[in-house]
Amino acid sequence: MLWTITIACLLLAGLIFRQSFRKRNEEIEMAGDAGLAILEFGRAFPGEAIRAVISTANGRTVFLRLHDGKAGCMNAHGHHYSCHLIEPGMVHVTGAGPKRLNVKFSNAAFEGGMFEFRDEKEAAEVSLWLLGSFMPGLAAQNPRIVGQPG
Template sequence: MLWTITIVCLFLAGLIFRQRFRRDDEPERMGEDAGLAILEFGRAFPGEAIREIISTADGRTVFLRLHDGKAGCMNAHGHHYTCHLIEPGAVRVGSAGPRRLSVQFPDASFEGGTFEFRDERQAAEVSLWLLGSFMPTVAGLGGKALGQPT
């Protein structure tokens, strides 16, 4: 009986110790998850160059701005990610609050939802990426890209 009590106490002490250190290193884990997201997206889409990433407040979803005006989205499922390449204009984005975006995909190949970000600036930036408003090739060419005479 004494051995059973000792084993249970050691097990509970281990759980408490684990939970305490898990809360303390949460900012570091967010950085590791961002690096893992870059590696996983690069493995899924090797021809796409990543310019910037923004993760949601809970860290379960990562949005990526790519080099050619496209965007990427990755959802965490345990220790695995599902990666999606989003073409400009192939998504519906709406505001669901100051730091929240409601994202719907018409082709339903990717489950949309409501995503909450750390601040309003990040939510606005991701909405620009998803809507295709931020297109560096168009911005760099001026009127020629829009079909206007120069």
């Protein structure tokens, strides 16, 4: 009788251990998949062409650089993303350390917050995208603003 209870407890512990690792691996795959982020953003905004994608260090948020100087942001909520097209003049960005950005949106359509990136270069790149989204019309008129030879 004691051996039966011991074996049952070991099997139960093994199942719980396996499920926790499976769930953790699925969350990492969902959070770090840039291809899935591109597909989801394409569904939400089919008319926007994506030029570049950078995700945060934890993979829960993805920032997108769009073709016309605008930017987009996606936040993972489990297996779903909330997509946001950043309108000119609707974002306030401040640095909060070498790899962190504090982003606030003036409209309540998307939750802002503190975002940490893998390195300083990615944080700087995303801040330029967000700050460039203030006036995308000017970027389209003046090719030197977006770094193209003019």
